[in-house]
Amino acid sequence: MREAVREREFREFAEARQAHLRRSAYLLCGDWHQAQDLTQTTLMKLYAAWGRVRRDGNVEAYARTILTRVFIDQHRRGVWREELVEAVPEEQSAPPTTRELRLVMQAALMELPPRYRAVLVLRFWEDWSVEQTAEALRITPGTVKSQSARGLRRLRQLLGTLAHEVNGR
Numbered sequence: 640m641r642e643a644v645r646e647r648e649f650r651e652f653a654e655a656r657q658a659h660l661r662r663s664a665y666l667l668c669g670d671w672h673q674a675q676d677l678t679q680t681t682l683m684k685l686y687a688a689w690g691r692v693r694r695d696g697n698v699e700a701y702a703r704t705i706l707t708r709v710f711i712d713q714h715r716r717g718v719w720r721e722e723l724v725e726a727v728p729e730e731q732s733a734p735p736t737t738r739e740l741r742l743v744m745q746a747a748l749m750e751l752p753p754r755y756r757a758v759l760v761l762r763f764w765e766d767w768s769v770e771q772t773a774e775a776l777r778i779t780p781g782t783v784k785s786q787s788a789r790g791l792r793r794l795r796q797l798l799g800t801l802a803h804e805v806n807g808r
Contacts, residue, residue: 649689652698653682660706666760667710669749677713681706703765704775707757711776714753747797755790762787 660681664674684705685692692701748756754776761772762783769787773780 645689645693648693649686652702653685656699656702657682660702663703663760663765664706664710666745666748666764667707667753667756668714669745677706677710680709684709700767700771700775703761703767707761707775708777711753711757743798747794750797751790751793755786755793758783758786759790759794 657678661671661674661678664677664681665671668674668677681702685698685702688701692698695701748759751759757776758772761767761775762769767775769780769783773783776783778786
């Protein structure tokens with residue numbers, strides 16, 4: 640009976656949060672297939688620790704921590720390689736749509752080193768505190784702050800370059 644309740648609770652969590660985890664994974668890796676793999680790996684690891692995690696209370700934070708660590712570990716080992724698959728359009732006649740702006744932001748985000756990307760996604764997409772991000776990534780709060788600053792500075796440079804390329808043509 641206890642096992643059935645555990646299974647049901649996990650299944651409910653996974654069904655409710657899978658899409659959000661996949662979107663976060665996509666922001667980290669930039670590929671929907673890899674994002675799906677990251678999400679599945681995260682859910683498998685979460686299931687293995689479900690009893691303890693459920694008792695501790697913050698299942699959502701634990702799942703996002705697993706997701707981020709799996710991404711960094713796999714990227715560090717070279718499991719995935721990023722590739723440029725398309726170029727920025729030559730000219731835009733109308734103001735960019737929200738979708739186009741998201742694509743530009745995603746392209747710039749993919750140019751960042753994985754650690755900067757992870758810090759920025761957790762801090763600004765997931766809206767985590769410096770301390771939560773530091774704990775999830777196993778780094779100091781000072782490192783989170785410096786990597787946030789450097790990552791944002793680099794992201795601004797990349798977005799400026801992309802804007803110049805788009806407007807300059």
